[in-house]
Amino acid sequence: MTTPAQGLHSHVLATLGLAITAGEYPPGTVLRTDELAQRFDVSRTVVREVVRVLESMHLVESRRRVGVTVLPTASWNVYDPQVIRWRLAGADRPRQLRSLTVLRSAVEPVAAGLAAHNATPDQCRELTEQALGMVATSRGRRLEEYLVHDIAFHRVVLNASGNEMFARLGDVVAEVLTGRTHHHVMFEDPDPAAVTLHVQVAEAVRERNAARAEELTRQIAVGALQELDVLAP
Amino acid sequence: MTTPAQGLHSHVLATLGLAITAGEYPPGTVLRTDELAQRFDVSRTVVREVVRVLESMHLVESRRRVGVTVLPTASWNVYDPQVIRWRLAGADRPRQLRSLTVLRSAVEPVAAGLAAHNATPDQCRELTEQALGMVATSRGRRLEEYLVHDIAFHRVVLNASGNEMFARLGDVVAEVLTGRTHHHVMFEDPDPAAVTLHVQVAEAVRERNAARAEELTRQIAVGALQELDVLAP
DNA sequence: TGTGACATAAAAGTCGTACTTTTAATTCCC
């Protein structure tokens, strides 16, 4: 169950991070570095470096004479891509997917509106290209190919918004879309309505129609949320 | 200029993190742990732990035989509260404030809409209370007191949304509001229109009117964005 | 009996050094 990992640090970090985010250690649980070193058969040095990283993610808190205390979910850095990946790989994957989808539904429409103002000609072209790619792969169980275009499309929108915070959500969106494709019923082709909406968004951005780009993206978001409700009511 | 800090680790981390996010080391700059240890007069152990943390924030990348390379802004974990704080304290504070305000303008309206559905009676009460607090302190240069209520208000909305990702933006919003109050013209009282909007949002949430809560919050956001444009065109 | 000062020890924090591993860069041979 332990990730292969190149380097002791990565290995211990991955194992511990995954365990904590999976809720294997209830908040308040106290770990001792010596004990961890023994358990993982590594030096205290390595454990200490791992603890420092977990501490920076606010997963744990280290105090003298006490030890390394596991913190409650409320204090975790839930925007840390690493934490997101761990949680998506763990037990509360459904909860996590829902949270992230709601976040998307708030951010992406606004991002699309901004993209209509700020997208470079290159980005407009790329957007259209990806939308067409989605159309081309939307039928005939070509879900993997479709996914690539879908991810690329949303990434371009977020980047084209010109807002750094939005741009950095590209990875999160990629994770969500990948998660959806790989864990949902893989037997159905994507919703044709959604595909059309993507094409239209590309169009709206190209035509610098911000309001339309925003509204259309909002519709995509609504679709994604409904899909969630169907899958996990 | 060095933060006091309790503990060598915190001190070195704060200093290095601030310097990097301030752009003092252009991307690609290579640092060596030994050199850093010497510069800060601490052991290599401490420096290594710091580097590991900076690495987890994607501010730097450490490679054997090369050293610790500073990464470009595009790869930073810009949602890390620590990174946000460093950047707000540094040179590109204006850019950062704008990015965050745009993010707020996307998230908060949706959060308010959700809050109208999910807020507990306690949260409704708290919301009203804070809104009234804002009214009470909105005249007579009582900006500090006003700020406290303003922050509390937005925090409650984000928490009441029931979405974990939204809730975690409470700190970010607090930073933005604080930044605005402390770095803008401190001689004017808050915009009365904004104050009224807050009261109305509290009302809408209490009445479970999601659409109205969302729309009103959107207006607050528009106001915040305009304010930015006035201050830094 | 309760309370506050004090002593104790447990755990993290720091340091120095020695050693291993990876890998960029140089050298050398064909």
Added chain:
DNA sequence: GGGAATTAAAAGTACGACTTTTATGTCACA
């Protein structure tokens, strides 16, 4: 000139000694 072998530089890992903080238990005093 190009590719293989060599070198060395830097991070990665380990270990042991020591320091510092601090929770907790102890003891004296009121």
